[in-house]
Amino acid sequence: MQRRKFIKQSSLTLAGIGVFGSLLSNNRINEINLSVNGKRIESRIFELAKFGVDEKGRGFRVAYSKGDIEGRAWFMELMKKAGLNPSIDAAGNIIGKRNGKNPSLKPIAFGSHIDMVPDGGNYDGTLGSIAALELIETLNENNFLTEHPLEVIIFGNEEGGTIGSKAMVGDITNDGLNQKSQIGLTMADGIKAIGGNPENIQSCIRKKGDIHAWVELHIEQGGILEKEKIQIGVVEGIVGIVHWEVTVEGFANHAGATQMNMRQDALLAASKFIVAVNEVITSIKGTQVGTVGKIAVQPGAYNVIPGKVQLGLEIRDLNAAKIELLFKEIEKRAAAIAASSKTKISFERQANESKPALTDKGLQQIIDSTAKSLGFTTKLMQSGAGHDSQHVADIAPSAMIFIPSVGGISHSPKEFSTATDMANGANVLLQTILKIDKL
Ligand code: HGY
Ligand code: MN
Ligand code: MN
Numbered sequence: 078m079q080r081r082k083f084i085k086q087s088s089l090t091l092a093g094i095g096v097f098g099s100l101l102s103n104n105r106i107n108e109i110n111l112s113v114n115g116k117r118i119e120s121r122i123f124e125l126a127k128f129g130v131d132e133k134g135r136g137f138r139v140a141y142s143k144g145d146i147e148g149r150a151w152f153m154e155l156m157k158k159a160g161l162n163p164s165i166d167a168a169g170n171i172i173g174k175r176n177g178k179n180p181s182l183k184p185i186a187f188g189s190h191i192d193m194v195p196d197g198g199n200y201d202g203t204l205g206s207i208a209a210l211e212l213i214e215t216l217n218e219n220n221f222l223t224e225h226p227l228e229v230i231i232f233g234n235e236e237g238g239t240i241g242s243k244a245m246v247g248d249i250t251n252d253g254l255n256q257k258s259q260i261g262l263t264m265a266d267g268i269k270a271i272g273g274n275p276e277n278i279q280s281c282i283r284k285k286g287d288i289h290a291w292v293e294l295h296i297e298q299g300g301i302l303e304k305e306k307i308q309i310g311v312v313e314g315i316v317g318i319v320h321w322e323v324t325v326e327g328f329a330n331h332a333g334a335t336q337m338n339m340r341q342d343a344l345l346a347a348s349k350f351i352v353a354v355n356e357v358i359t360s361i362k363g364t365q366v367g368t369v370g371k372i373a374v375q376p377g378a379y380n381v382i383p384g385k386v387q388l389g390l391e392i393r394d395l396n397a398a399k400i401e402l403l404f405k406e407i408e409k410r411a412a413a414i415a416a417s418s419k420t421k422i423s424f425e426r427q428a429n430e431s432k433p434a435l436t437d438k439g440l441q442q443i444i445d446s447t448a449k450s451l452g453f454t455t456k457l458m459q460s461g462a463g464h465d466s467q468h469v470a471d472i473a474p475s476a477m478i479f480i481p482s483v484g485g486i487s488h489s490p491k492e493f494s495t496a497t498d499m500a501n502g503a504n505v506l507l508q509t510i511l512k513i514d515k516l
Contacts, residue, residue, distance in 0.1 A: 108511045111219055113211045115500030121207045122499070125151065125191060126199040136199065136490060139259045140192035140234035141267030148191055149271060152206065152231060159213045161229055166281035168244030169233030169273030175213055177226040177514075183289040185513055186228040186473070187212065187506060190235030190465060195259065197236075198492020200499075204480070205294040206231050208503035215507060223514040225289055232465040233271055238320075238429030240264055242465035246472050247282045252428035254278070264429075288473035290440060290513050293466045294506045295477055296494050300485020301458060308453040308501055310479025311444045315460040315467040316393040317433035319400050322425040323369075323411075325350065327418070329376060329384025344374050344383035346418040353410035354390065357403055365394040365403060366461060390424070395433045395459055434467035440476035440513070447508045448478075453501055462487070478505050 128151060129144020131137040138144040153171060156163040161173025174184070189205025209229045216223070233241035237258045243249045254265040254275055265275035274280070297303075302310050327343030351369045358367035371389035390407070392400045411422040441457065448455045460477065469475045480502035483493040 108221065108508070111215055111221065111507060111511070113208070113215050113500055113503040113507060115496050115503070117214070118207055118211050118499050118503055119496040121155075121210075122199055122203055125203050125207065129193070135196040136193055137195055138191065138193045139195055140237045140240070141258055141262050141270045142260050145192050146271060149231070152191060152210070155210055156229065159210060159217060161210075161213060165272040166245070167268075167274040167277045167279070168241045168249070168281045169268045169271040170241040170245060170281065171231040171233075173213070173229040175216070175223075175227040175229075177223045179224050180226065182225045183287060184226040184228040185223070185510055186230050186288045186291045186469075187293065187510060188228075188230040188232070189293050189295060190232045190241075192234055192236050194236050194488045196490060197488050198486070198490060200296045200482070200492050200494050201298065201487055202235055202295070204296055204494065204499055204502065208294045208499070208506055211503055212507050212510060223511070225514050227510070228288070233273065234258065234264070234267065235465050237264070237267075238427070239431055239463060239465050239468055240268070240429065242468040243429065243431075244278055245281055245283050246468045247279070248468060248471070249278060250428055256428050283472055285472045288469070290437070291466065291469040291473045291475040292440065292444070292506060292509055292513075293464060293475075293477045294502045295462075295464060295479060296482045296487060296492070297458075297479040297485075298462045298482050298487035298492075300482065302456065302479060302481035303483060303485060305456065306454070307456045308480070308498065309444075309448040309455045309505055310458050311441050311448070311455055312436050312460050312466075312477035312479060313441060313457050314395050314433065314435045315464055315470075315477070316395050316462075317397045317400055317431055317467075318391065318393045318463045319404070319430040320427040321390040321404075322427065323350070323388040323390050324423050324425070325386040325388070325420055326423075327382070327384055327420040330382045332380045332382050335382060340382050341419045342382050343386045343420055346414050346420040346422065347372065347374075347386040347388060349414045349418070350388070350411055350422060353414065354407055357406045357410060358392070360406070361403075363394065363399065364459070364461070365392065365399055367392045367403065367407075393461065393463070397433055431463050431467055434470040434475070436466070436470065436476045437474035440474055440509075443512050444476055444478055444505060444509050447512055448505045451501070451504055451508065453505065476509075478502055478509070
């Protein structure tokens with residue numbers, strides 16, 4: 078009995094060593110069996126959402142704010158625990174690195190951003206960032222070593238003009254650094270606040286060839302995938318975005334004593350301008366969009382005719398020339414409105430614009446075939462939202478994976494994606510990275 082037991086135990090032990098041994102011999106696991114921990118992704122989405130909540134309970138982890146700094150510190154702690162040895166580059170981007178078997182190969186990079194718009198949602202950018210970390214932890218837990226080194230990149234200030242990714246590809250200018258961020262700091266001061274070094278911004282630049290490939294997982298932020306009941310979006314192109322500060326100058330005067338035909342009402346002119354923007358943008362076929370997203374009226378009193386109005390104009394399209402054409406039309410309409418209302422309408426183009434970018438066709442195919450091999454439905458589509466990927470595309474083959482946004486809502490506290498969709502997206506990202514690694 079004793080002997081039999083001993084033999085039984087020893088064979089189990091041997092078997093154990095055999096299995097354990099094979100686990101240790103890198104990658105004996107069939108990578109297709111690797112899959113992410115969906116619960117951990119979801120719980121971290123809710124964890125990160127706690128940073129930057131303002132006194133009204135609104136999500137306010139806006140770039141360079143206290144919430145952004147705290148959220149980044151929390152994320153970097155997790156990166157440290159995952160062995161990524163996180164650092165912050167001169168533009169404030171967080172970089173985490175994992176060795177591969179072959180250090181001579183260029184890194185495969187993935188990630189996104191964790192800053193948000195004011196009163197925004199909990200999934201825009203955070204999904205791609207948390208999923209990137211999840212990939213590393215899944216590989217760690219399975220002792221899986223890729224051929225290529227891996228890099229997790231969390232870009233700084235995506236929402237305020239994709240500042241970190243523009244800087245990484247050498248596209249940030251002094252004007253861009255002096256432009257005001259959402260919380261009123263200049264971009265340069267904001268970069269300093271998150272641990273960057275704007276005086277030495279060039280040091281963060283990556284050249285063509287420095288990154289083997291870049292893939293970003295992101296929520297769609299629109300309603301197409303949900304409407305067509307498709308699980309995975311394969312992004313083919315990302316729109317260009319241009320912003321203008323628009324100033325309408327009239328003449329502030331007494332609202333009671335000034336006859337209607339004697340007024341230079343800046344807000345009336347601004348209102349006609351806003352309608353004109355919508356008319357110009359919708360006057361031609363296509364998927365272009367144009368928005369006046371912010372307005373400030375001076376002096377802002379019942380009994381004073383507005384003397385000055387500041388507006389924010391944004392135009393987006395996959396075709397940069399069409400953006401210029403539409404803006405020219407809007408300028409013409411503005412001149413006519415100014416003349417008829419005896420006001421002055423001027424435009425100041427903002428430095429931090431984004432060019433349209435097509436994603437890499439080869440990577441699109443890998444994402445598509447990977448998603449299908451995991452049993453998901455897919456759709457090739459463009460992104461109406463801007464992303465860091467459109468800048469990384471300047472220096473490396475880049476691609477994006479979308480998952481559905483419930484109700485097509487984003488940049489809103491109502492933004493939501495299901496845990497299942499998030500895990501689906503993260504698994505497509507994981508298997509895509511492993512496929513790229515083997516090519
Ligand atoms: O504005 C955008 O399109 C992106 O969410 N930053
Ligand atoms: Mn985003
Ligand atoms: Mn966004």
